[in-house]
Amino acid sequence: MKNKKLTISKLFYFFYLNLRLKFALFACLLSCTVLSAQFETDYTPIEISGEIPPRFYHSLKGKTQIDIVLEDEGMSRRNRKDFSTKTSFTLREIFLSGSIYYNDPCTPYVREVTKKLTAGLPNGENVSVFVSRFVSPNAAIWQDGTLIVNIGLLARLENEAQLAFVIAHEISHYESKHPFLKYVRKQKPANIQKRALDNLKANVAYTQQNEIEADAFALELLNRAGYDSRVGARAIELMMNDETAGGIKDVGALLDIPGTDWCADLEARMYMGQERHEAHHFARAMLQQRRAKIDMDGTSNEGLFLVSESDFARISSMAKFEVIENHSLEADYVSALYQSIMLQKIYPENQYLQGKIVESLFQLYLYKKRDEMRRLLETNQENYLTTDLSRLSCFMNKVDESTLKRITAIYLKRQYERYGSEQETIAITAAKYTKLVSGRAAAKEHFEHYIKHFPYGKHYLYAEQMIND
Amino acid sequence: MIFKNIHTIILLLTLFSLGACQGALQVDRVRDFKSKKTNIQKIVCIDPDFELLTTTGNKKTERRYRRASAKEIQLNNILVRNAQKNNLTLELVDTERLLPSNVEYFSQLAPLKREILQVSFLQDFVNRKKRKNQQKVFNRYEDGPAIGSHFSYLADEYGTRYFSVQGITTHRKPNNKQLVLLLTSPPFGVANLFSPEVDTYYYTIIADVVRAEIVYREIRRVDAPASDTNLNALVYDSFNIISQ
Numbered sequence: 001m002k003n004k005k006l007t008i009s010k011l012f013y014f015f016y017l018n019l020r021l022k023f024a025l026f027a028c029l030l031s032c033t034v035l036s037a038q039f040e041t042d043y044t045p046i047e048i049s050g051e052i053p054p055r056f057y058h059s060l061k062g063k064t065q066i067d068i069v070l071e072d073e074g075m076s077r078r079n080r081k082d083f084s085t086k087t088s089f090t091l092r093e094i095f096l097s098g099s100i101y102y103n104d105p106c107t108p109y110v111r112e113v114t115k116k117l118t119a120g121l122p123n124g125e126n127v128s129v130f131v132s133r134f135v136s137p138n139a140a141i142w143q144d145g146t147l148i149v150n151i152g153l154l155a156r157l158e159n160e161a162q163l164a165f166v167i168a169h170e171i172s173h174y175e176s177k178h179p180f181l182k183y184v185r186k187q188k189p190a191n192i193q194k195r196a197l198d199n200l201k202a203n204v205a206y207t208q209q210n211e212i213e214a215d216a217f218a219l220e221l222l223n224r225a226g227y228d229s230r231v232g233a234r235a236i237e238l239m240m241n242d243e244t245a246g247g248i249k250d251v252g253a254l255l256d257i258p259g260t261d262w263c264a265d266l267e268a269r270m271y272m273g274q275e276r277h278e279a280h281h282f283a284r285a286m287l288q289q290r291r292a293k294i295d296m297d298g299t300s301n302e303g304l305f306l307v308s309e310s311d312f313a314r315i316s317s318m319a320k321f322e323v324i325e326n327h328s329l330e331a332d333y334v335s336a337l338y339q340s341i342m343l344q345k346i347y348p349e350n351q352y353l354q355g356k357i358v359e360s361l362f363q364l365y366l367y368k369k370r371d372e373m374r375r376l377l378e379t380n381q382e383n384y385l386t387t388d389l390s391r392l393s394c395f396m397n398k399v400d401e402s403t404l405k406r407i408t409a410i411y412l413k414r415q416y417e418r419y420g421s422e423q424e425t426i427a428i429t430a431a432k433y434t435k436l437v438s439g440r441a442a443a444k445e446h447f448e449h450y451i452k453h454f455p456y457g458k459h460y461l462y463a464e465q466m467i468n469d
Numbered sequence: 470m471i472f473k474n475i476h477t478i479i480l481l482l483t484l485f486s487l488g489a490c491q492g493a494l495q496v497d498r499v500r501d502f503k504s505k506k507t508n509i510q511k512i513v514c515i516d517p518d519f520e521l522l523t524t525t526g527n528k529k530t531e532r533r534y535r536r537a538s539a540k541e542i543q544l545n546n547i548l549v550r551n552a553q554k555n556n557l558t559l560e561l562v563d564t565e566r567l568l569p570s571n572v573e574y575f576s577q578l579a580p581l582k583r584e585i586l587q588v589s590f591l592q593d594f595v596n597r598k599k600r601k602n603q604q605k606v607f608n609r610y611e612d613g614p615a616i617g618s619h620f621s622y623l624a625d626e627y628g629t630r631y632f633s634v635q636g637i638t639t640h641r642k643p644n645n646k647q648l649v650l651l652l653t654s655p656p657f658g659v660a661n662l663f664s665p666e667v668d669t670y671y672y673t674i675i676a677d678v679v680r681a682e683i684v685y686r687e688i689r690r691v692d693a694p695a696s697d698t699n700l701n702a703l704v705y706d707s708f709n710i711i712s713q
Binding site for chain 2: 049051053057085089330331366432462463
């Protein structure tokens with residue numbers, strides 16, 4: 001009887017487990033399908049909505065968090081107060097600039113990962129996490145515990161453990177009071193060398209020492225939380241290199257338009273500026289040192305995803321689109337164009353990407369026509385660190401107005417015929433392009449087309465004005 | 470004769486060297502920027518800035534930031550008051566007074582402010598190179614720098630198509646201690662020795678969101694501190710030009 005009961009319970013358990021496994025497989029398949037379908041045809045950029053969190057509008061009249069956290073570090077009261085005020089005002093500027101997301105899908109996930117790492121840390125509760133619109137693959141922490149993770153980082157990393165490593169690294173800086181100690185060091189005249197080169201060397205050595213210290217503590221945090229800490233080395237590698245760079249030989253291949261050669265490697269490097277190139281290599285060499293050390297010290301764990309694999313995949317994909325959107329908002333049309341074309345390889349039918357390519361090409365043509373291309377490219381030069389991007393920006397600099405006009409026209413016409421009545425950006429860009437090239441009278445038809453198809457569009461009043469002018 | 474009038478000459482020299490309130494003004498506008506024609510009645514001013522820069526050795530950061538913050542509130546009052554005097558309605562969006570419900574600041578106005586500043590830096594008014602006199606104070610151009618047309622819907626929400634970014638930057642420089650002044654006119658020279666040298670810059674950029682372009686841009690510099698009296702004069706004159 002007992003045996004029979006055991007067999008029934010075993011059978012039940014087997015079926016139950018089997019059912020759970022099947023359900024998990026089904027859920028995974030469903031989430032992958034939904035995820036893929038979510039970005040296959042279109043993307044809507046994250047829009048800020050809902051009540052503003054207090055952190056975004058708090059006044060600086062009261063006492064700030066840093067005053068409480070920092071104790072005497074051999075600094076005068078005035079210097080500590082200066083540091084505290086400077087930090088608070090810098091953060092306030094960042095928050096008020098509209099560069100930080102809130103009520104968005106990415107922040108809660110990043111907070112969950114952070115919570116796993118800060119559990120048990122004495123100052124862990126003071127760490128407050130935000131995701132920014134900044135495109136550089138990085139994160140930063142301030143001495144009041146404000147941790148800002150850039151959307152560019154979320155777009156670049158491959159798994160949750162890598163994200164955990166970067167966050168843990170920043171938390172280590174906070175726990176070791178590195179931002180404050182760096183300020184203290186700057187204030188002490190004894191630390192300032194006579195020769196500029198000696199000063200630079202001393203600063204680099206000091207920073208590198210802090211980074212290595214932070215890496216070591218980050219590995220500890222990762223192990224404690226159950227993450228695979230070997231991924232740290234890969235995370236650093238991904239932060240250094242954009243591995244989506246495809247080594248495409250010319251703009252023609254990029255846009256499928258024949259007869260558009262672009263700069264050779266050497267020319268692009270010269271254009272980029274040898275100095276900048278060397279500085280980039282120097283930073284890479286320092287990162288390489290850290291990477292090698294983590295490779296040695298990291299330990300293997302099972303945990304690549306402790307919060308959610310499907311959430312990470314969704315946020316990572318979303319971040320890739322957001323990076324394009326933010327490049328566009330920052331007027332870096334070269335990067336927006338390039339990233340859109342690269343992401344289009346994964347989502348060939350995505351209308352948002354088609355719209356961004358068209359818009360970026362138009363904006364680049366506009367700047368070329370206005371004779372402001374050089375200024376535009378120089379402003380965004382620090383984003384053109386990969387060979388592909390420096391070659392594309394070099395091409396945009398040297399291409400003549402008529403060639404760029406031809407490229408824009410061919411691509412725009414192609415997309416307008418397909419999506420002109422469905423995609424708002426393509427419809428309005430076609431109208432703007434016609435206005436720029438052939439004048440307002442010729443563009444009237446296109447503006448009317450926009451009004452007809454997008455009566456609730458954001459460009460409606462502009463289109464109406466262009467018709468009535 | 471020359472010795473007889475030496476005192477007059479010294480006095481004149483002193484007055485010339487004391488003619489401290491020197492400055493510069495440059496106004497760039499699009500071809501039809503006139504309030505009668507464009508009928509500017511209301512402008513939405515997005516979070517005016519007040520910045521105190523210093524290149525002197527004394528970098529009391531804490532005091533400087535707090536002072537800038539206090540000055541920003543004064544500037545806001547001065548802007549509203551002087552706009553009224555020139556028959557303009559200035560709707561001022563002040564981040565010091567943001568409420569949890571003011572979502573539109575982050576979703577609409579902060580991006581617009583960033584776009585206006587960015588475009589104003591990256592583009593110039595069209596046909597500027599064809600202009601013969603580069604030093605002209607008031608300039609008119611064919612087209613203004615182009616901003617994104619996706620902000621045009623804001624005109625319906627705010628009841629105006631004009632949005633501005635305004636601000637003050639003061640720059641405190643090391644005093645170059647005019648020894649000549651100390652010799653020719655000791656009282657003024659001594660006063661000069663202890664008073665800092667300050668440049669005040671005032672800027673206004675107005676964008677027409679419906680036409681999606683920057684229609685007015687102005688920058689002024691005076692070699693004087695940003696006192697209430699100086700600010701009142703600068704802002705009044707600026708609004709006076711806009712409303713003419």
